[in-house]
Amino acid sequence: MKTAVLTVASRARREHLERQRRVLAEVADDIVRVEVWLDETPPTQTPDAGTLAMHVPPGPHGLRVGEGRNHAAAAAIDAGAELLVFLDVDCLPGADLLPAYRAAAARHPDAVLSGSVTYLSSVQRPETASDLPFLTRPHRARPALTPGTTRRAAPGEFDLFWSLSFAVTPASWARIGGFHPGYEGYGAEDTDLAWTARANGVDMFWVGGADAYHQWHPVSSPPWQHLDDILRNGATFHDRWGVWPMGGWLEAFAAAGAIERRGSDWVRVR
Template sequence: MTGRVAVITAWSRNREDHLRRQRAFLEGVRAPGAEVVRVEVGLDAEAAPAPPGIVGAHVPPGHHGVRVGAARNEGARIALAQGADALVFLDVDCLPGPTLLTRYLEALRRHPSDLACGPVTYLVSAQRPRSIGELDAMTRPHPARPNPAAGDTRSAASDEYDLFWSLSFAVTAETWRRLDGFDEAYEGYGAEDTDFARRARAAGVGLQWVGGAHAYHQWHPAGAPPWRHLDDILRNGARFARTWGEWPMRGWIDAFVAAGAVEPHGDGFRRVVA
């Protein structure tokens, strides 16, 4: 696929260092025959200016926290208004591998009606790459998701759609319009990407695992389970369950239950009241 491709990142100031590193690494990523447009959408209460060469936008928090899905939708709206033929969504924590754009565009050329998802390596705290050339030696894709050979794609089975991560994925403009973006009712942490994948499956949109479209998740402190997101997980999980008849993020929820902070209630879960 040639034409114009937009790389869309939602970010907040507590990840500004990660964003600067992502910008620097994207300078070293090539997409022959394609014009690359950068769109960055701020998630904080106050807007921040974008540097030259980057289109900036702002989606402030909602009542329940940051609106990542809404920010991605806004980034896509801007990109499409500027004539983007393909959209690549890259989490602010993610560094692009040198062939990420090339592999995504090849996959979309072969499968223009599908979502395209590349492997993600989670870097450990000691791994702070300074140049894109260092990434190859750090490649260790997360074992939970398929990792085809570079240049290959594999169609996801129906039961693999829940493995979709919005950390790094690509889609044609036509397919994005067909799916109408993320459900903006999800605020704070969790479930909006699984909901997006479920809606894609329901609409008959395929999912391709794309070999060689590597992204590298920069380390940051995180809880296991993520206690600061407990209320988000319960709220967003309940919304997901109302739509799909089952709860997402069960690993985290089961951990909260085991810790005595959450209990089963009716068909779902709720906080334990002390």
């Protein structure tokens, strides 16, 4: 099964991208590699040999992560890929990630496939694939299955979809239609893709053994630096689906007095 690994990146994550490249070279065989640069200008460094490099500049409101992934998928399909593996620039692939996704795709070719993600701490800086098994601790918010097993997600579990690591065949990607282009900057495009898949009758399966490892970077909770993005993208999601995503963060912002509910909208007040 000819496999493509697709990553969108920016200058702020250059170190993470370099580490991902090194680990991917260890665990991947003959893959189609696509990297999409999301900054205003493309990188000055030459990508690895054989990598399909693309540039999708920001929109008026920020990085176009979803559109970058859409362009990457189109390039991979044009290159003959039979399986699209989306891997966030912060994520390192475990040695069994690609085999697990391929096996799951053979069993469930019409589904979105989601593997587990381990969040690494600030002191955990693995440099080789052999370092990763000792660090495995899947995030508790999502199902973590035994390697070699899969489970169909319940309808309510589509909210747990993360685009950090997932796989899909080109046929299923076409049924979903890709990421909606209306999201720029941070937030909501993941949930929108999952809800679109569910609305179009595309199942999601949790995949055991397809472990990815999220490299540490500073975060805040709630993410104050992304407040305006969350309000704008949340409103786009509300317009499309009738509900607001990221409810926990919105409630936290409201509790801090930064936003308030006015009718069906959330509005910034300071």
